[in-house]
Amino acid sequence: MTAAPTRDATPLADPALLQQADRFIRAARYGAAHAVLAALRRRSPASGDVGQLTARLAMAEGRTADALAILDDAIAAEAARPALRLLRAEARMQAGDAVGAAVDAAEAVVLAPDDPVAKAILGLSLVDAGAHEDAIACLADAARSAPQMAAAWRGLAEALSRSGQQDAARNALEDGIAAAPGDLGLRQAAMMAAMRARDFVDCVRLGTEARATGLVDACVLGLLGHALSKLGRHDQAGDAYHGAFRLAPEDPYVRHLVAAAGLLPGEGRAPPEYLETVFDGYAGRFEDHLIGLGYRVPGLMREMLQEGMDAAGLGRVLDLGCGTGLAGLMVADLPMEHLAGVDISARMLEEARGKGIYADLAQGDITAWLGATQALWDTVIAADVLCYFGELEAVFHAIRPRMHRGGRLVFSVETMEDGATGWRLGSQGRYAHSPAYVEAALRAAGFAIERRRAETLRHEAGAEVQGLVIAARKVGADA
Numbered sequence: 339m340t341a342a343p344t345r346d347a348t349p350l351a352d353p354a355l356l357q358q359a360d361r362f363i364r365a366a367r368y369g370a371a372h373a374v375l376a377a378l379r380r381r382s383p384a385s386g387d388v389g390q391l392t393a394r395l396a397m398a399e400g401r402t403a404d405a406l407a408i409l410d411d412a413i414a415a416e417a418a419r420p421a422l423r424l425l426r427a428e429a430r431m432q433a434g435d436a437v438g439a440a441v442d443a444a445e446a447v448v449l450a451p452d453d454p455v456a457k458a459i460l461g462l463s464l465v466d467a468g469a470h471e472d473a474i475a476c477l478a479d480a481a482r483s484a485p486q487m488a489a490a491w492r493g494l495a496e497a498l499s500r501s502g503q504q505d506a507a508r509n510a511l512e513d514g515i516a517a518a519p520g521d522l523g524l525r526q527a528a529m530m531a532a533m534r535a536r537d538f539v540d541c542v543r544l545g546t547e548a549r550a551t552g553l554v555d556a557c558v559l560g561l562l563g564h565a566l567s568k569l570g571r572h573d574q575a576g577d578a579y580h581g582a583f584r585l586a587p588e589d590p591y592v593r594h595l596v597a598a599a600g601l602l603p604g605e606g607r608a609p610p611e612y613l614e615t616v617f618d619g620y621a622g623r624f625e626d627h628l629i630g631l632g633y634r635v636p637g638l639m640r641e642m643l644q645e646g647m648d649a650a651g652l653g654r655v656l657d658l659g660c661g662t663g664l665a666g667l668m669v670a671d672l673p674m675e676h677l678a679g680v681d682i683s684a685r686m687l688e689e690a691r692g693k694g695i696y697a698d699l700a701q702g703d704i705t706a707w708l709g710a711t712q713a714l715w716d717t718v719i720a721a722d723v724l725c726y727f728g729e730l731e732a733v734f735h736a737i738r739p740r741m742h743r744g745g746r747l748v749f750s751v752e753t754m755e756d757g758a759t760g761w762r763l764g765s766q767g768r769y770a771h772s773p774a775y776v777e778a779a780l781r782a783a784g785f786a787i788e789r790r791r792a793e794t795l796r797h798e799a800g801a802e803v804q805g806l807v808i809a810a811r812k813v814g815a816d817a
């Protein structure tokens with residue numbers, strides 16, 4: 339959800355005290371705000387202004403249900419007050435009720451047709467409700483009437499992007515930056531949009547401008563570093579990553595990028611926060627991009643599955659890290675009982691759902707999800723997914739108990755071509771493995787290797803990405 343614009347309270351009770359409470363809320367001095375509001379309630383128990391501020395305080399403290407109850411009462415007492423409707427629209431958005439939020443915001447627009455904040459909130463609630471064309475109209479109107487309102491530009495860009503108009507979304511962000519140059523969120527969104535479009539040069543321009551204006555946080559510097567490293571400017575990328583790391587040393591996304599640049603030791607796997615951010619942002623153009631890189635893994639998996647398939651077919655099949663369903667699509671016509679997928683990225687799963695080939699799709703981290711499910715599988719596939727793990731032991735150990743005896747695991751890994759042993763995190767944020775390490779980890783987890791083929795998996799930056807496709811069978815007694 340894009341953050342809603344804020345608006346000032348309209349003082350009706352004691353104006354000085356109302357302003358004081360408002361200031362305390364804005365400064366996150368919630369204890370002081372409670373005290374002032376209690377005093378105001380004693381003096382003007384029925385004031386809509388006091389109700390509005392009390393609800394805002396509840397929202398600021400994360401007590402959305404309390405805020406909604408306060409606003410229901412306030413609106414019942416004063417139905418024609420647009421500010422109350424707008425605040426309830428925001429509270430409903432916070433509560434995930436996009437349709438209810440849109441109803442309130444539309445009511446506020448009827449009550450205050452010239453108020454750009456009302457139009458912006460209506461537009462934002464329509465984005466959440468999936469009504470992108472109407473959202474675009476509202477937000478464009480709001481942004482034109484109040485160009486300094488950064489939330490309107492951000493919402494407009496989000497609506498345009500969700501309706502597939504990526505260039506227009508990037509233009510809206512540029513216009514927003516010109517109109518509201520002090521808004522960090524607009525600059526972050528513009529950099530992310532440039533990264534998604536693989537326009538690394540423009541991402542560097544945006545990051546450099548943000549840095550020049552002093553508007554940076556770990557996200558801006560992390561993205562700047564990522565774009566610079568994509569352009570091969572590794573020293574400058576290192577500087578940007580250092581800056582990001584200084585600002586947010588605990589941020590898992592930043593830590594992974596910094597480790598990928600070789601500036602920190604790599605952890606044993608890519609953090610879930612990193613994976614979700616990257617693949618949610620990548621989902622819309624993933625297939626075009628991978629096909630453009632000559633992505634061969636789904637076809638190679640199909641061959642491997644067919645070669646070892648017995649007369650009963652594949653049985654129950656689980657596609658780990660199913661993404662948009664490219665590998666699933668490639669195997670879905672083989673004889674099987676059931677095809678299920680799991681992925682960490684909600685946006686990738688949306689694309690997979692659209693293919694209509696999976697009986698079940700679940701969102702979760704592979705190892706955590708496998709640890710929580712009771713289901714059993716005959717065939718498990720993992721296409722281009724284990725490259726997000728360095729240490730493979732934990733993944734293989736999580737997969738094995740979820741397989742029927744004799745079940746097959748078919749997966750790909752990227753390999754290190756320089757004779758190094760173990761695993762290594764590369765500058766693109768993925769891991770490569772030595773074949774000996776992969777085989778030892780498989781055997782240690784209770785699998786026997788049936789087939790193993792060295793292949794070119796795809797191309798990247800003009801070079802071939804080498805890897806292995808392996809079919810292994812579960813052996814030994816169940817624990």
Ligand SMILES: C[S@@+](CC[C@H](N)C(=O)[O-])C[C@H]1O[C@@H](n2cnc3c(N)ncnc32)[C@H](O)[C@@H]1O
Pocket residue numbers: 613614617635636658659660661662663664665680681682683686702703704705720721722723726
């Ligand atoms: C390169 S894509 C491959 C997608 C698909 N298997 C295919 O071949 O087209 C990697 C996918 O694995 C997912 N993924 C990576 N690590 C994961 C994890 N630890 N848990 C769940 N999903 C993960 C990503 O979200 C992404 O959708």
